[in-house]
Amino acid sequence: MMKKHRFLVLGLTLSLVVVFFTTAFGFEKAKFAVITDTHMELYGKDGMKMGASSCKIVENTCKALNKVADLDFVLVTGDLLLDGEPWNLDLMKAYLDDLRVPYYVICGNHDYAPASQAKAEKPPYVAVNKAAVIWTFQGHGYRGADAWWGADPMPGLHLIGLDANVPIHWGGHMPLSEMKFLDKELYANQDKVNIVLCHHNFVAWHKDDEFGGKFDKFQMDNAPEVRKILEKYVPAVQVALTGHRHIGLRHQKVNGVNYIVNPAAVSYPNQYTIYTLTPTSVSYETRWVPIDKETIEKAKANLIKDKWWSPTGASDEEMLAFFEGSGPLLKKGTIQLKPIAQRKF
Numbered sequence: 001m002m003k004k005h006r007f008l009v010l011g012l013t014l015s016l017v018v019v020f021f022t023t024a025f026g027f028e029k030a031k032f033a034v035i036t037d038t039h040m041e042l043y044g045k046d047g048m049k050m051g052a053s054s055c056k057i058v059e060n061t062c063k064a065l066n067k068v069a070d071l072d073f074v075l076v077t078g079d080l081l082l083d084g085e086p087w088n089l090d091l092m093k094a095y096l097d098d099l100r101v102p103y104y105v106i107c108g109n110h111d112y113a114p115a116s117q118a119k120a121e122k123p124p125y126v127a128v129n130k131a132a133v134i135w136t137f138q139g140h141g142y143r144g145a146d147a148w149w150g151a152d153p154m155p156g157l158h159l160i161g162l163d164a165n166v167p168i169h170w171g172g173h174m175p176l177s178e179m180k181f182l183d184k185e186l187y188a189n190q191d192k193v194n195i196v197l198c199h200h201n202f203v204a205w206h207k208d209d210e211f212g213g214k215f216d217k218f219q220m221d222n223a224p225e226v227r228k229i230l231e232k233y234v235p236a237v238q239v240a241l242t243g244h245r246h247i248g249l250r251h252q253k254v255n256g257v258n259y260i261v262n263p264a265a266v267s268y269p270n271q272y273t274i275y276t277l278t279p280t281s282v283s284y285e286t287r288w289v290p291i292d293k294e295t296i297e298k299a300k301a302n303l304i305k306d307k308w309w310s311p312t313g314a315s316d317e318e319m320l321a322f323f324e325g326s327g328p329l330l331k332k333g334t335i336q337l338k339p340i341a342q343r344k345f
Helices: 002-025 051-065 086-097 130-136 176-188 223-232 293-305 316-324
Strands: 030-035 073-077 103-106 149-154 157-161 193-197 237-242 250-254 257-261 271-278 281-288 332-336
Touching (some): 086 130, 157 176, 176 223, 223 257, 293 316
Parallel strands (some): 030 073, 073 103, 157 193, 237 257
Antiparallel strands (some): 030 271, 149 157, 250 257, 271 281, 281 332
């Protein structure tokens, strides 16, 4: 009888240990913000990108995020700077450092020197290289010299920051070494919810974004290969967040992975996004950057004037409709996710 009792006690104890570690490993909810394409320009001019307003947009957005209840962290998905200016880099870092929660950064094609050198109408000037951006934001995703990284903002949640920037133009390509890193990182974190971040897009958001199209550089040129790696690890990875396209929030689901492009802060529709993530769902809500309505209306007018951004054959009304997206200007929704098995000890 005593022997049975000892086995019963031992069994209950082991069960409690399993429950304890399973619960402690996972997370119930993560609330985070995404800021992208701020193109901050200390001595800027207002055009399609609202350069003269960009510093105030960044400063005010950081202040607004400090007032968001229960915010866990902030993601900044590239093109922080106009064209890699060192003074803009220093100021951007100062604004982000005022955030009261951890923040994580990935690099965009405008965050280092080649973006400016590629513009024939502008004289060359000394700007920071990619290494300077990486070392400036050490501890904010970056760990060492690599342009890609992995981080755990909380137990059971894993972030993977990627870099598809190339030094010769504004398009994207993911090198083999980085794809191997992505595969290895997802393999090692299959028992967690993984969020993948990249400046360049994994999918096309318009027919112009398809390979050979007018805007195919908004999508990385080897996107199908990268998507195959992500698809291999569904349901551990079901959310991939990007910027770069400067359009209102969009969502596509391809083979189990939800691709979401986030709106730019510096250009119309001038928004940032709040996400609420659980192991079984991700909800999103876009918000206007905290700037006066007149500035946003000016950004809207400047967008329509800038024909470079117009989709092929689109009228002004069609162009505006594409950038705003269907439905309300402020997007809100929930995407259901497949649950994953949490680690048991």
